[in-house]
Amino acid sequence: MSDQQNKHALEVKILERSYVVGCPEDKQEDLLKSAKYLDKKMREIRESGKVIGTERIAIMAALNIAYEMLNQNESQAQADSNDQLNRINDKLSAALAALRQDDGKINAA
Template identity: 55%
Template sequence: MSQPLTVTLHILDKEYRVSCPPEERSNLEQAARHLDTTMRDIRNSGKVVGVERIAVMAALNISHDMLTGSHQQTADLSAQQAQISELVKRLDQALEGHQS
């Protein structure tokens, strides 16, 4: 296993040094860019004041997006499974007709 490295991230005009495995660096930097963009959007809206409040709102927005996406994926999977079951049923019926 590779040694952790220290990555410098810039989020909302502040610098953060974070340790992570080299293979996770790209994901960490992508997450930091997403967080930075989300926090800047919230700050620029002018509705939320204070870095701490902006960070909490960003965390809530990102968590909500993640959970909503997770629920949508579950619903999509259920719909796909229902379609597959229906197709299998129809194939079984078609095969029964040819076996007689």
């Protein structure tokens, strides 16, 4: 079965305009959430009155969403690095404790 046969037409509404998008059935809920989020961001920009025109509003929303995503990825990467450093620190502490214990046995003998 080709990708085209697996896709279903789904209508989303963004800034009072309807768009029909092909989407796999198991991803439709994600697409609807994405469209709702994009609509929200575009409305916020339009209501600020600083940007005029649907195309410009869409570009600003895309830039804002990309920025959010990059910051989220950076935060996750930093958290992953911190977790890795903590694991390394735990291993080093355990190794040092084992060395001290072995050193104590050698000195006692």
